[in-house]
Amino acid sequence: MIINDKEFGEVIVRKSPLARGVRFSVSTSGRLAMSVPKYTSDFLAKRFLNSNREIIRNKLPLKDPSEQKARDYQKKVLMKKAREYLPYRLEYYATLYGYSYDKCRLTHANTRWGSCSSNRTISLNIGLMKVPEVLRDYVILHELAHLNHMDHSKAFWSEVGKHDKNYKLHEKRLKMFNPGV
C-alpha cells in the first residue's frame, strides 16, 4: 500500500506476517518505507506515521519527496539504456579475454557499481550509464577478474591491471560518482 503524505510524499507500507512492530526504513528509491504487522489497518498505519514524524525527519536519509516522480522516470530511462548496453559490453570483454560467466544481472543498488557472486553471476549497476565509458569498462573488467579471484588480493589486481593499465586511476575517479539514481 502507498500512503500519500504531505511531508514525505509517497510512503511505502509493507504489511508483513513477520513484522512484530512498526519499522521505518528508506527504500532504494529514497522513499520512506514502513513495515507493519499483517493485519494493521490503513488508519493505524497512518497513525504510526504521524506519531513518528520527528524521528523519521531526524534519523532517516530520505530523498526530496518533490523529486520522487522525476527520479522514477530517470531510473526507467537508465534501466532501458543499461539493458541495451551493459550485457553486451560484458559479453564483449568476456569473449575478448576468455572469461565465462553464467548470468548478467542489472541492479540499482545505492552503494555498489557491480559485484560477482560465486555462482558466476555478474551484477552491474544501471548507474554505470551515467559515468564515462572508460570507468564503465573498468567496472566490467574488475568484475570479470573476480571470476578468477573472489577477493581483492595482489593476484586479483594484477589480473585487472593486465586488461586495464590505469585501473588505479579509474578506481579513484569512480569515487567521484554516486551509483544511486
Ligand SMILES: [Zn+2]
Ligand atoms: Zn571487487
